[in-house]
Every structure is written in structure tokens, then in C-alpha cells.
Amino acid sequence: MTLGWLQIFRLGLVQLCIGAVVVLTTSTFNRLMVVELALPALLPGLLVGLHYALQITRPAWGLRSDTKGNRTVFVIGGMAVLGLGAFLGAVAIAVLAMSFWAGLAVALLAYTLIGFGVGASGTSLLALLASATEPRRRAAAATITWLMMIFGIAATAGTVGHLLDPYSVERLLWIVGAVTAGALVVTALAVWGIERRVPHPEPEERPTSLRAGLREVWSEPQARAFTFFLCLSMTAYFLQELILEPYAGLVFGLTAGETTKLSGVQNGGVFVGMLTVGIALSGLKLGTLRGWVVGGCLGSAAAILAVAAVGQMPGAPIVPAVVGLGFFNGIFAVAAIGAMMSLAGEGRAAREGTRMGLWGAAQAIAAGFGGLLGAGAADVMRLILPEATAFGIVFGAEALLFLVAAGMATNVVASRGAAHVPTVIAGE
Numbered sequence: 001m002t003l004g005w006l007q008i009f010r011l012g013l014v015q016l017c018i019g020a021v022v023v024l025t026t027s028t029f030n031r032l033m034v035v036e037l038a039l040p041a042l043l044p045g046l047l048v049g050l051h052y053a054l055q056i057t058r059p060a061w062g063l064r065s066d067t068k069g070n071r072t073v074f075v076i077g078g079m080a081v082l083g084l085g086a087f088l089g090a091v092a093i094a095v096l097a098m099s100f101w102a103g104l105a106v107a108l109l110a111y112t113l114i115g116f117g118v119g120a121s122g123t124s125l126l127a128l129l130a131s132a133t134e135p136r137r138r139a140a141a142a143t144i145t146w147l148m149m150i151f152g153i154a155a156t157a158g159t160v161g162h163l164l165d166p167y168s169v170e171r172l173l174w175i176v177g178a179v180t181a182g183a184l185v186v187t188a189l190a191v192w193g194i195e196r197r198v199p200h201p202e203p204e205e206r207p208t209s210l211r212a213g214l215r216e217v218w219s220e221p222q223a224r225a226f227t228f229f230l231c232l233s234m235t236a237y238f239l240q241e242l243i244l245e246p247y248a249g250l251v252f253g254l255t256a257g258e259t260t261k262l263s264g265v266q267n268g269g270v271f272v273g274m275l276t277v278g279i280a281l282s283g284l285k286l287g288t289l290r291g292w293v294v295g296g297c298l299g300s301a302a303a304i305l306a307v308a309a310v311g312q313m314p315g316a317p318i319v320p321a322v323v324g325l326g327f328f329n330g331i332f333a334v335a336a337i338g339a340m341m342s343l344a345g346e347g348r349a350a351r352e353g354t355r356m357g358l359w360g361a362a363q364a365i366a367a368g369f370g371g372l373l374g375a376g377a378a379d380v381m382r383l384i385l386p387e388a389t390a391f392g393i394v395f396g397a398e399a400l401l402f403l404v405a406a407g408m409a410t411n412v413v414a415s416r417g418a419a420h421v422p423t424v425i426a427g428e
Helices: 005-036 042-068 071-096 100-132 135-164 169-191 210-218 221-238 244-252 256-283 289-310 319-344 352-384 387-412
Strands: none
Touching: 005 042, 005 071, 005 100, 005 135, 005 169, 005 244, 005 256, 042 100, 042 352, 071 100, 071 169, 100 135, 100 352, 135 169, 135 256, 135 319, 221 289, 221 319, 221 352, 221 387, 244 256, 244 387, 256 289, 256 319, 289 319, 289 387, 352 387
16 A cells, blocks of 8 residues: 555655744844844854754654655654754753853754754655555655655744744744754654554565665765765755854845745745745656756846845835746756655665665755855855955855756756766766
8 A cells, every 4th residue: 555645745744844843944044143142144054054953863763664664753753853853942042142152052952852853754755655565656756745745844944933022032932942842743643543544564585774875875876966966056055054044134124024024025936936846846747857856956046146136226126026936946956856755666676665764864964054054154244344345255266166066967867857967976
């Protein structure tokens, strides 16, 4: 028995909850640290980088789910740890206002929990989705679940942005507490009982260790090539992740609530972009995964340059450029995810979790590195250049990386979602 559309939708609710909690830590918290607390952007960059770095454990979670099953417990348990970490992150904002070192200690604990929570819950969920979904439904299932995650991010950012003004620490704690508690309840109800209805395939041969399991997957040319592509493209994708809201606050004078709403608007654009690709590919049979990935990269490059340009024009609106950035980011992301889900079931059987863990770790490391690089570069540039120009240089570097990723996608992503592995990348 494989997952039906109702079960896929239920698992998508878990992705929605993960997105709803994580957006608080990667947008709202870093805005408050940089603008309200006047701390360097490098600090939230390091904290978010820590949470991404800890997701290097994703292959271990994936291998464990391949060999032992019981993914439900780790989906729910991971969400509980993620929620606790997010709430402690809000507490850290309050403590930082009174004592830097005490607040930093709380923040380090919070982002450590966030990293482990996302790794355990997200990887176990994706492994269940990849292994229990019919191959012909995998790309569509990925689109559905990621659309729901982006919807959760956009809806949470917009709602929190509305509720957060006028800003106060007490208001922040109540909002974050409500979001995290609700996410845990919805996750438990959504995933409960699904795993019992689908068979857990026995591996052809159990790896003796995590190293052996990773060696098996890394020996597959398709998996290896796609890992390189993810590292490059996700570095570009996340380069502006930690600085877009501070940019809007410092250059355009937006309040905390307004910049959080801006994040919601951006992710609304991501949602529309993902939906566009899903309808075009699955419904209208327009284009190929390769074409949509390349188009998303090129469009993202143009949009981030527009975000940089409006900062040089007094009175120019930032919202249209941010919506465009979100739209093309969504096109790129869902096409890349479709390719990832198609590849997850190829190669040695019962290794879907290990492959998703490897790619999840690659994406997390690239995201952490990209966010930290963007925040650190913005801080350095702001020391010697006007605010708008400093941020604009970082946005220009992101555009360049997207152009390189577009070129790489033409060789790595095949038209039907599998990966074409060129000789240079595969090492054959």
C-alpha cells in the first residue's frame, strides 16, 4: 500500500508547521537583533548558521529511518524540540536586551535545539514521503508538500507581522508560544497512524555504519552530481535570507511588523511561483524541469538586482521587487525539489532516507554558509559604504551565483526530473 492524496496532504501539514516555526527564527528574530537591539547582522547570521550546521546530522536520521523505521516518533519528537528551540529564541531576544552574554547563551541553546529539531523531523518526514509514495506521484507530492510549507511560512509571517505591532517582548513571547504549541498539535494529528498503513521495505543489504551508507549513496553519480548543484544553488538562494528584513528596516525605514509582513509577501510570491510550475508541468504539460530550474535561476538573478536597485532610488517601493524575487525563487525551488524527489527512489533500494538526508545536509550547509556569508559581507560593507550600497553589493553577488547555478543546471537536471550526470561532474 502506498500513500494516497489525503495522506500526502496530511504529511504536507507537517511541512507547513515546520515552515511556520522556522520563519520566526530566520526572519523575525534576526530583524529584532539587528534593528531593535542594534546588534551586528553577523550575530543572527552565526546563530542561523549554527542551526543549519547541526543539520549535518540529517544523513544519520535518514539512514536510521531506512534501517529501523518508526519515523513517526522522530517527526513528532523533532517538532517538539524545534518548537522548544524557537520559544527559547524569543526568550533570548528578551534577555539580550538586558545582558548580551546571558542572552547569547540562551540563543546558542535555542538554535542548537532548532537545528536538531528540523533535522530529525524534516528528514524523517521526507524519507516517509519518498519511500511510501508511488514513483509517478513523487514529483507531485513534493510540489504539494512544499507549497504547503511555503503557505505556512507566508501565512505565519503575515499574521505575526500584523500582531507584532506595536512591538513588545511580552507580545513576542505570546505569539511565538502560540505558533509553536499549535505546530506541535497539528503535527501529531497529521502524521499519526500513516506509517502503520504502508510497508517498510527491507534494505537489500544493511550498511554497517553511517559512513558505509553514505559511501553507497555517494558512489552513485546522479546523487553526487545533484549534491554539488544543491550546494551552489542553495548558497545563492539563501544569501539574502538574513539581510532582507534588516535592509528594509535600515534603508526604507520599515517597522518590525512591516518587515515581517514583507517576509510574508516574499513567501507569498514563492507560493505563487511554486503553484505556477506545478500547474504548468503536471496540468498543462508545459516545459521541463530543467527549463523551469534554469528560468527560476535567471529570474531570481534579475529580481535580486531589482531589490538592490530600488534602494538607490529614494521613494521607490520595495514590495514589487520582493514579490518578484519570491516568485522566481519559488519557480526554481519547486523544480529542483521535483528533481530531488525523482532521484530519491533511484539507485540501491531502501536508501531513500539516506539520499534525502545527504541532500538535506547539503542544502542546510549551503543555507547556513550563504546566510552567514551574506550577513558578514553586509556588515563589512556597511563600515565603509552607505547602507543601500553595502547591501546592494551583496545582492549583486547573489545574482552572479544564480547565473552560475543556471549554467550548471543545464548539465545536472534532466528534462524529466532525473539528473543527467556529465563526465566532468561524475568523475567517470
